[in-house]
Amino acid sequence: MTRSLAARQARLTAHLDDLQPDASDRSVGAQVALARHESPHRGGRLLSLACTLVDDLPHVLAALDDGLINEHRAEILSTEADHVHSALRPDYDTALGELLATSAPLGDRALRLAAQRIAMRLDDHAATRRRERAHRNRHLTSWRRDDGTTQITAIVSDVHASAIMQSLHQRAAQLKTQPDEDRSTAQIVADLFVSRLTGQTTATASPVAINLVMSAETLLGDGDEPAEVVPMYGGAGGPIPASVARKLVTCAPEMGTRIRRLFADTDQLVAMESTSRTFDGLLRQFITLRDRTCRTPWCNAAIAQHDHITPDQAGGPTSTPNGQGLCTACNQLKEEPGWHHRVLHHYDLDPHHVEITSPAGQTAHSRAPDPPGRIPPEPTWVEQSPGHWVLSA
Missing domain, CATH: 3.30.2370 (putative pyruvate dehydrogenase fold)
Structure with missing residues (x-):
């Protein structure tokens, strides 16, 4: 039943793409991601999977519908189809249909290798170009x-x-x-x-520089709230024990370790502004430390760009309320037609809060993570209609 529903979901996703012929794949994929509570990158992958299954791999889609494979294995076969010339994909699909119908059950790796062999036999030139391209992308x-x-x-x-x-x-x-x-x-x-x-x-x-987000109580030894480490060169940070954070701060000078500490002021972090048109210097570092990872819901990629929520050309200031950290793909998505971001809250009683609206009218909310030491407020329930209660935004 689950696999049959995955096949139906693929057809609906491909239909959504047909309904928006002028929208980019990035924009449609992000809408799929919002609906499925996935990252934008994953949404793009799911859109590509759906379109490939419906347009190029009917035998694989039928195998998914019949329960012979699951969605993950359908994605494996779809990914390998990307490296086969479009004119040869019907032959690739037919060979896969025969493989799935006649072979013993294959694990993920065995299935991928079998699909690669079929693709290489059909299109050796494309397989060679794929290898060369992969080497360039080291x-x-x-x-x-x-x-x-x-x-x-x-x-x-x-x-x-x-x-x-x-x-x-x-x-x-x-x-x-x-x-x-x-x-x-x-x-x-x-x-x-x-x-x-x-x-x-x-x-x-080796000398190292560490961005360490911690509460004053943790630094002074009166608290056990974990600190947060934000990497200097990409990747995602995370919590470290309070005792480890204190040792990092007091490490021996000969280690050459530089610690940049960021503290909570009352409930939120101290704000910063700039007269520059771009986010740079300490303001850029501050937004990175405040947001930790890309602010798009369910993305969690490393911050690569610092974005004006209200665009600079529309009068948006270069300041912490109007700034957010995004990965490159999400920053490009924000510029697609129909996507809108706006600030709802900034350092009052609530954390920095951005509302995102998609071309299809979906809304999602992005809140900056709480700084270490802050106790999250109790959730507030609001009665939208008689007997129907929802969490307040």
Whole structure:
């Protein structure tokens, strides 16, 4: 039943795209995201999935409707179709239909590899271009985990990846034979990764700059409210224990660690303004620390751009009430026809609060996260109609 509903949902999503022929894929995808409580990026993926299934992969859509695959596996097959020439997609779809009808049940990875083999047989040239394009898009990202560690992901060629891992593991095997070595092989590999990138034995010897959002009570040792770390180079921050925050603030000077502390003033953070047309300097840093991640609901991407909620050309000031942190995609979405942002509250008794309206009339609310130490207010219920109560915005 769930899989059949996913197929119906795909058809409805594709129909929504047909109803707005002049709207961009970004705009329609964001509307799908609002309806499904997903990030705009995920909404775009769901729109692409729906259109590909309906327009190019009827056999795969039928398999989803019949319960042979779930939505996630339909997305795997749809993603691989993006790398097949449009004229060859009917052959790709037919081959997938035969595979799903006759093969033993396949896991996600096995299904992806089978789809890739079919795509490569049909369009070797496209597969080669895909590989070349992926190599050009090599990059490095980091993402904070929930346990005080960070995951660093490097997108490099498969050849380079093999060389990197072989080099690290060969050296780790040599160190592991030393009689006083008590680290596991995995720990040695991770430590070698850090030392080779920083040029030092431990990362703590490298100067670092940390944005630390904390309450005065936490700093002075009278409170246990966790502090917040906001990364300098992308990625998402998160809470750290109060005791760890105090140790960071009082770390030894020889470590070269610079801490930028941001405190709560009464219930909210201190405001800042600028006469500049752009958000820069301390004002830019302040908005980053206040918002932490992209302000679009359910997005959570790292802040890449600082946006005038009321546009500069419409007289919007460069100030904290009129500023918000957005990722690049959400900032571009805001400029699409039919999308409107407006400030509802700013540092009165409520946190910075923005209302977002889509071309279809959907509304969503974006509130800046509370600073550490602030106790959230009790929810207020309002009776909209007899017997029907809703939470007040």
